[in-house]
Structures are given as C-alpha cells and as structure tokens.
Amino acid sequence: MHIDLRGKTAIVTGSTLGIGLAAAKGLAGTGARVIVNGRKQPAVDEALAAIRQAVPGADVAGFAGDLGTAEGCEALVQAYPRCDILVNNLGIFGPQDFFETPDAEWQRFFEVNVMSGVRLSRAYLPGMAAQGWGRVVFLSSESGLNIPADMIHYGFTKTAVLSIARGLAKRMAGTGVTVNSVLPGPTLSEGVAEMLKEETAKTGKTLEEAGADFVKAHRPSSILQRAATVEEVANMIVYACSKQASATTGAALRVDGGVVDSL
Template sequence: MQIDLTGKTAIVTGSTKGIGLASAKGLAQAGATVIVNGRTRAAVDAAVVAVTDAVPGASVSGVEADLGTAKGCAALVEAVPRCDILVNNLGIFGPHDFFDISDDEWTRFFEVNVMSGVRLARAYLPGMEATGWGRVVFLSSESALNIPADMIHYGFTKTALLSVARGLAKRMAGTGVTVNSVLPGPTLSEGVADMLKSEVDKTGQSLEEVAAGFVMAHRPSSIIQRAATVEEVANMIVYACSTQASATTGAALRVDGGVVDSL
C-alpha cells in the first residue's frame, strides 16, 4: 500500500515530541504539507528540524500556541486557516489519587485533552466539508476503556474523546470527511522514558527491557508484552489519514498491544 498525501495540509497538535512528532514525520513521508505545534518557539523549531532531517525536502512549518486555551486555539486557526487533516494529538497525563485532585486540575485536564480537539474540529471541519474531503483523528487511549485507578481524571478525558469522535463522524456523514479515534496502549515516548529513567539507572537494563517489565506489571493483559514504539502508533494515525481509509469512520482504532481484553 502506497499512501500518498501530496497536496494535503496536515496539522498535528502537541507534535514537538513523542507520538505527535512521529506522526508529523509519517505524514510528511507520505507527502503532506505538515504543520507542527508546541507551546514554545524553541520546541517548535526543533520539531521542524527533526521532521526535515527525517524527511529531506519535506514541506513543514510550525506554530507556537498553547492549545490548552481558547486563545491558543484561535491563534493556530488564525495562522493556518484551513487544513485537510487534523490530528488532535495534544494531551497531558499524570497519576494522582482521586481524592487529591482539585477542581482546577480536573478543569485543566479537560481543557487540554478534550476542549483543544473540540475547538479545532469546530474550526476546521466546515472547510473540509466544503471541499468534500477531510480527516480528523483524536488521540484517545486504552485508558479510555481500562480506566486507571490512579488516573481517573485522565481516563475520563480519553473516554470523552471517543464520544466526541463518534458523534462528529455521524455529524459529518456523507461529506467525504472521516473522524476516528486512535487508542494507543503503553508507548515508549519521551515522557515514559523519563518516568522509567531511575529504574534504568538502578538496574542497568535497557530502556526497552525496563519498559517491558513496567507493561507486564501494570498492564498484564498486554499481548505483545512490551511497550509500543511511537512509530508503531504513528503508522495507524497515518493510515487513518489516508485516502485508503475512506470507509473507516466513527471507529476506535486500537494500537494497544492487546491490552484491552475484549473482542
């Protein structure tokens, strides 16, 4: 299968590292014009360099904006008024006991993880409908289905994304625009690597070995019995954005390594 997105403009939010950056590289490799996003100019510039290093000749630019706010979303839309592909990758996570989470923290997670995607989809979907083609992908998580006891506030936001994506797919019925969710499982992103660094230092094991041990301790239902790479998750995102995925919409596409124990 040759995915060709030449002539398409793709925005990937929160794309200065991790799954977002890998997705930006994958979309650029497929020929799309890619806009990366982050909160600081330095991070955005570094991401642009990373994409062009990985894909020489890529058409890539960056927009500095904090999409966890309505103002930041408006700034992105002003800088890039239209797109063909929107990958709502931006998200935050972190373990906290339910009884220690303040109202402000609940609101922060909702604004960043849910409302950023809601605001951008509301801004860009009408343009996609007008042209008769578009792709929107929301980055959910296996935690949307397996709500973590230590991250209830995070799981809640990822479940919300499934509802938004499914509803929007129905709203865009018959327009040539698809809306899907991608559900990664444990993934060896920079954030996870930082979390596991002390264990790597202590044991002398490789990062991949420590990550596999973490997965089996905390997600024992994993079938691949290791953390996925960011590229493996990005592969699913790029496919969902392709012309070949024209009959896939309203779907929750799992890249969870088999963690979710259901058919």
C-alpha cells in the same frame, strides 16, 4: 500500500515530541504539508529540524502556542485557516489520587485533552465538508476504556474523546470527511522514558527492557508483552489520515498491544 497525501495540509497538535512528532514525520513522508505545534518556539524549531532531517525536502511549518486555551486555538486558525487533516494529539497525563485532585486540575485536563480537539474540529471541519474531503483523528488511549485508578481525571478525558469522535463522525456523515480515534497502549514516548529513568539507571536495563517489565507488571493483559514504539502508533494515525482509509470512520482504532481484553 503507498500513501500519497501530496497537496494536503495536515495539522498535528502537540507534535514536538513523542507520538505527535512521529505522526508529523510520518505524514511529512507521504508528501503532506505538515504544521507542527508546541507551546514554545525553541521546541517547535527543534521538531521542524528533526522532521527535515528524517524526511529530506519535507514541507513543514510551525505554530508555537498553547492550544489548551481558546485563545491559542483561535490564533492557530488565524495563522493557518485551511486544513485537510487534523490530528488532535495534544494531551497531558500524570498520576494523582482522586481524593487529592482539585477542581482546577480536572479543568486543566479537560481543557487540554478534550476542548483543544473540540475547538479545532469546530473550526476546520466545515471547510473539509465544503471541499468534500477531510480526515480527523483524535488520540484517545486504552486508559479511556481501562480507567486507571491512579489517573481517573486522565482516563475520563480519553473516554470523552472517544464519544466526541464517534458523534462527530455521525455528524459528518456523507460529507467525505472521516473522524476516527486512535487508542495507544503503553508507548515508549519521552514521558514514559522519564518515568522509567530511575529503573533503567538502577538496573542497567535498556529502556525497551524496562518498558517490557512495566507492561508485564502493570498491564498484564497485554498480548504484545512490551511497550509500543511511537512509530508503531504513528503508523495507524497515518493510515487513518490516508485516502485508502476512505471507508473507515467512527472507529476506535486500537494500537494497545491487546491490553484491552475484549473482542
């Protein structure tokens, strides 16, 4: 399958590292113009350089700003008013006991993980509908279905994303705009690598080996029995953004290695 997105502009939020950066590289490889986002300009510049190295001749630009705020989202829309493909990847995570999680932390997770995608979808989808074509992908997580007891505030945001994407797909029915969710499972992103840093230093195991041990211990229902790579998750995102995915909408596309034990 050859995915060709030349002439399309894609915005990938939170794309200086991890799944977001891998998705930006993947979309750049299809010929799309890709807008990279991070909070700080140096991180955006590094990501742009990495994409240009991976995809010679890539058409990429950057936006430095905090999309976890209404002001940041508005500034992005002002800078790039047209968008054909929106990948709502921006997200934060971190374990914290329910009884020790204050209101402010619940609000912060909600603003970043949920409202960033809501605000940008509200801004860009009317233009997509007017031209009769568009793609929106929300990054959810298997944690949106298997709510982690130590990250309830995170899991609830990923469940919310599933609801928004499904409802928005219905709202855009018949317009040529598709809206889907992608649900990664354990993935070897920079955040996970940092979490496993002590384990790899202590045991001498590779990151991949430590990741597999983590999956077996903490996600025993995994069929894959290892963590996915960011590229494996990005492949699903790129497909959902493709012209070939024209009949896929309102879907929750799992790249969780079979962690979610349901048909």
